[in-house]
Amino acid sequence: MIKNYFKIALRNLWKRKAYSFVNLTGLVTGITACLLILQYVSFELSFDRFHQNADRIYRVTNDRFQQGKLIQHGTITYPTIGPTMVKDFNEVEAFTTVSNPGTFKLQKDRKIYQEKGLYADENFLSLFTFPLVAGDLKSALKAPYSIILSETNAKRIFNAVPKDYPDLIGKTLVLDLDTEPYQITGIMKDLPAASHLQYGILMSYETLVRTWGPWVKTSWVGSDMWHYIQLKPGADAAALEKKFPAFSQRYFKGASVSGSIETFHLQPLTKAHLYSDYEYEIGKTNNGKAVWTMLIIAAFILIIAWINYINLSTARSLERAREVGVRKVAGATSRQLTWQFLSESILLNVAALALSIILAQLCQPVLNKLIDKPLSFSLLTGQGYGGWTMSIVLVVVFLLGIFLSGFYPAFTLSSFEAISVLKGSFKRSVKGIWVRQSLVVFQYTASVVLIVGTLIVFKQLRFMRTENLGFNMEQMLVLRGPELSRWDSTSIDRINSFKAELRRYPQVKAASSSGNLFGNRLSRSFNIKKVGSNDEKGVTFSRMPVDLDFFETYQIRMLAGRNFLPTDSNPDGRKVKNVILNLSAAQLLGFKDAEEAAGKKFLMQGKEWEIVGVVSDFHQQSLKHAIEPIFFAPFYTMGGFYSIKVAGPDMERTIQIVKNKYLSFFPGNDFEYFFMDEHFDEQYKDDKIFGQISSFFSLMAVAIATLGIFGLSSYTIAQRTKEIGVRKVLGATVAGIVQLLSKEFLKLVAIAILIGSPIAWFGVREWLNDFAYKVDIEWWMFVVSGLLALFIAFATVSSQAIKAALMNPAKSLKSE
Numbered sequence: 001m002i003k004n005y006f007k008i009a010l011r012n013l014w015k016r017k018a019y020s021f022v023n024l025t026g027l028v029t030g031i032t033a034c035l036l037i038l039q040y041v042s043f044e045l046s047f048d049r050f051h052q053n054a055d056r057i058y059r060v061t062n063d064r065f066q067q068g069k070l071i072q073h074g075t076i077t078y079p080t081i082g083p084t085m086v087k088d089f090n091e092v093e094a095f096t097t098v099s100n101p102g103t104f105k106l107q108k109d110r111k112i113y114q115e116k117g118l119y120a121d122e123n124f125l126s127l128f129t130f131p132l133v134a135g136d137l138k139s140a141l142k143a144p145y146s147i148i149l150s151e152t153n154a155k156r157i158f159n160a161v162p163k164d165y166p167d168l169i170g171k172t173l174v175l176d177l178d179t180e181p182y183q184i185t186g187i188m189k190d191l192p193a194a195s196h197l198q199y200g201i202l203m204s205y206e207t208l209v210r211t212w213g214p215w216v217k218t219s220w221v222g223s224d225m226w227h228y229i230q231l232k233p234g235a236d237a238a239a240l241e242k243k244f245p246a247f248s249q250r251y252f253k254g255a256s257v258s259g260s261i262e263t264f265h266l267q268p269l270t271k272a273h274l275y276s277d278y279e280y281e282i283g284k285t286n287n288g289k290a291v292w293t294m295l296i297i298a299a300f301i302l303i304i305a306w307i308n309y310i311n312l313s314t315a316r317s318l319e320r321a322r323e324v325g326v327r328k329v330a331g332a333t334s335r336q337l338t339w340q341f342l343s344e345s346i347l348l349n350v351a352a353l354a355l356s357i358i359l360a361q362l363c364q365p366v367l368n369k370l371i372d373k374p375l376s377f378s379l380l381t382g383q384g385y386g387g388w389t390m391s392i393v394l395v396v397v398f399l400l401g402i403f404l405s406g407f408y409p410a411f412t413l414s415s416f417e418a419i420s421v422l423k424g425s426f427k428r429s430v431k432g433i434w435v436r437q438s439l440v441v442f443q444y445t446a447s448v449v450l451i452v453g454t455l456i457v458f459k460q461l462r463f464m465r466t467e468n469l470g471f472n473m474e475q476m477l478v479l480r481g482p483e484l485s486r487w488d489s490t491s492i493d494r495i496n497s498f499k500a501e502l503r504r505y506p507q508v509k510a511a512s513s514s515g516n517l518f519g520n521r522l523s524r525s526f527n528i529k530k531v532g533s534n535d536e537k538g539v540t541f542s543r544m545p546v547d548l549d550f551f552e553t554y555q556i557r558m559l560a561g562r563n564f565l566p567t568d569s570n571p572d573g574r575k576v577k578n579v580i581l582n583l584s585a586a587q588l589l590g591f592k593d594a595e596e597a598a599g600k601k602f603l604m605q606g607k608e609w610e611i612v613g614v615v616s617d618f619h620q621q622s623l624k625h626a627i628e629p630i631f632f633a634p635f636y637t638m639g640g641f642y643s644i645k646v647a648g649p650d651m652e653r654t655i656q657i658v659k660n661k662y663l664s665f666f667p668g669n670d671f672e673y674f675f676m677d678e679h680f681d682e683q684y685k686d687d688k689i690f691g692q693i694s695s696f697f698s699l700m701a702v703a704i705a706t707l708g709i710f711g712l713s714s715y716t717i718a719q720r721t722k723e724i725g726v727r728k729v730l731g732a733t734v735a736g737i738v739q740l741l742s743k744e745f746l747k748l749v750a751i752a753i754l755i756g757s758p759i760a761w762f763g764v765r766e767w768l769n770d771f772a773y774k775v776d777i778e779w780w781m782f783v784v785s786g787l788l789a790l791f792i793a794f795a796t797v798s799s800q801a802i803k804a805a806l807m808n809p810a811k812s813l814k815s816e
Contacts, residue, residue, distance in 0.1 A: 023312050026707045027352035028359065030305020033700050035360040036367055037298035038394070039375040040693070042384030044291045046194045047273035047284075049385070051129040053230055057269040058237060060085070060227040061278060064260035064526075064540075071260065071540040072524065075226055076280040079216050080251075081264070082227035088247060091235035096123040099208060099216065099225045101282045104201065105483060105670070106157065107174040112484070112670050113157050116198065118282070121205035125188075127230055128197075134165035135186025146204040147173060148186040153200050175203070177486060178211070193374045196273040196283030220251060221258050226282055228269070237266050259527035259538060277770075280521060289767055290690040293453075297694060300446040301701045306405035307439045308708040313345070342407060349402040371689045440712055440745070441752045443705035444789055448756030449763065450698035451785040456764040456777065457691040463623070463775045464684055470618025471518065472555040476676035477658065478517065479642040482666035489571045492636045498665040499549065502644060507654040510645040512553040515545035515637050518620055519680040522630065530589045531601040531608060539588050541581075542620070542628045545635035551580075551615055553643055559583060561598030561613030568612070569634040576633060580613040585629035622683035623773035643676065706796050709745060713797040717741055717804045724804050734806060741801040742794055749793040753786040760785070 062077035082095035098120045106113040122142045154160045165187040172181035208216045244264045274288035499511040527538035548564035568578045586597035594614035768774045
């Protein structure tokens with residue numbers, strides 16, 4: 001019997017090829033989009049869940065308050081926190097401390113290999129599940145000057161294959177300018193793509209004890225460390241966190257130790273990737289709201305695709321009504337007919353699912369390249385978020401969706417009364433019009449929400465890319481400083497000579513050096529006080545070392561005072577005493593304007609500093625962040641960055657000139673460059689990707705919704721064919737008939753606009769809350785979205801209405 005059902009279903013689908021093609025197209029499009037989005041969501045939600053004890057691992061976060069204001073919300077904290085928490089709290093069974101993350105230069109046989117690395121203590125490999133393929137897990141990070149390489153680095157540096165890994169243990173590498181070589185103590189598997197920590201080398205934390213001093217284990221004021229702790233089985237993280245205020249009071253005694261009120265918190269490791277609004281982040285992060293938004297879009301697309309199938313199926317009910325009547329007269333029961341029509345739905349949906357899986361696989365490389373993530377279908381088949389549970393849930397959802405989307409059309413078709421159908425009065429017995437109308441309202445409600453969201457996302461992205469940042473980075477070539485050149489008493493003269501030599505070329509308009517860059521997180525200095533002030537509470541500034549050409553190169557406006565002079569710098573940094581503030585820093589110290597601040601002094605780390613100038617505020621980081629109070633000190637460094645303002649059409653030749661001069665002044669270093677605007681825009685990479693993929697899939701959802709209203713309009717117009725003929729005989733015009741037939745559907749869309757607009761407003765407001773500087777949510781966005789939805793609906797319905805209105809009245813009157 002079942003075999004017969006599917007055989008007849010296949011014949012019916014083949015008989016109505018155009019109808020089957022439209023239905024199949026809608027389902028394939030929707031399911032394919034859903035599968036691609038679900039892979040992305042599964043990958044993002046799976047971060048750090050591969051660790052053996054992921055559910056018991058937390059990272060310690062730290063908030064600092066001065067004068068009642070939050071001055072730092074970060075993952076960075078003091079070196080003593082991890083070991084002290086293990087000592088003080090029974091709930092904590094292990095910890096690991098890491099520090100000094102960055103990009104390092106590995107040297108072997110006069111070749112330089114650049115890699116991201118991290119200093120980690122001996123507990124790191126036992127707390128996290130990062131297996132070694134060579135070396136001892138317990139001792140690999142125990143001794144000073146120990147280093148672990150990833151498999152990728154073992155291959156590229158030593159041309160090693162897996163059987164060679166044990167032979168690499170004991171070999172040495174030179175790291176940056178360290179005089180003592182590092183000994184290879186382990187080879188680790190490349191860290192999984194779904195790890196928020198992404199490093200190719202690990203160095204022993206004990207090395208920092210040798211190079212930085214004992215304070216890296218004992219200090220309560222130096223905050224350059226990150227801590228992860230592991231709780232005992234059954235320990236309550238929330239209850240433990242309630243003990244932290246007493247912990248803070250015990251060791252920091254209010255603000256007397258660090259100059260700030262310290263509060264500590266725990267963040268689950270599995271939330272570190274998607275829910276990090278912290279400063280000094282050392283991990284790979286994304287926006288959790290964006291990921292969940294993509295999941296909502298996937299659900300909308302899938303539901304809209306199934307609604308589209310329902311509407312298209314019921315739209316053909318007139319054509320199949322006589323078939324139902326004849327079958328019932330011949331003895332078929334409603335149950336048999338239900339199964340017959342349901343088998344057609346199952347067959348079509350299963351075919352759509354199979355084609356969607358194939359199409360998703362074909363589209364995978366394009367999507368992976370667009371978003372720069374290693375997505376694969378395996379993320380939905382046991383290797384992604386939730387493992388096999390996720391796979392089972394998806395199978396259940398698809399089966400349930402297939403059944404429900406097929407059941408309503410099957411029930412509707414099988415419920416026709418044979419006598420009514422055969423007598424031609426079928427239309428008076430059709431029920432459930434309100435169901436189909438509700439489905440259309442849902443489709444267009446979702447469409448309005450998605451259209452508004454797309455407009456807001458692109459408006460915010462455009463705003464961030466075009467807003468005046470307060471400095472000029474156009475055609476700014478940036479070089480990484482010569483990190484392999486040692487600092488000495490001649491370094492400042494050599495840097496200035498290099499810049500002067502570059503400025504001899506007409507292609508180079510300006511050049512400067514700095515210890516950091518726009519777009520990077522700056523270090524901070526705490527407890528800064530205005531000299532002569534009675535206020536015992538200090539303030540916090542970000543700091544940036546720059547040379548005397550920096551403000552001119554970036555065209556940052558001097559509001560008061562003067563720029564740096566050559567005499568302000570000194571090879572001995574302890575003799576530097578003059579600084580420049582931005583306006584926010586001057587105001588934070590209590591000066592009413594730039595003129596009042598110029599020439600005054602402040603106290604920092606027991607030393608008086610003179611404010612020789614005040615510059616205008618600018619956006620040091622993306623517009624997600626508020627403008628920082630910054631002080632600039634005339635410190636030179638061999639590391640850092642060189643910013644070179646270039647001009648001219650032949651950029652390749654200009655870069656070659658800069659390269660030749662760089663290597664002549666700083667031999668033995670790599671020449672690495674990039675452009676400042678590209679570097680700054682990297683901060684918007686995830687937002688840009690979110691905008692691209694959300695807008696693409698949103699438009700896809702709108703297109704599928706359009707097929708849904710096409711189905712309902714064709715169904716309704718088909719039932720009113722004789723009415724249209726009568727109206728034409730009585731003198732109705734084509735325009736009048738189109739208006740009559742379109743009015744009902746436009747009412748549905750108008751209802752959808754009224755429902756969708758407040759939902760869209762709430763959603764985009766939540767998304768915009770992540771930005772310190774953002775566009776306004778304006779009324780015209782909802783008007784444009786509504787008009788666009790009305791236009792799409794009108795164009796879809798009118799195409800059917802015009803066709804019916806142009807039909808010969810004689811033919812229309814015979815239609816029933």
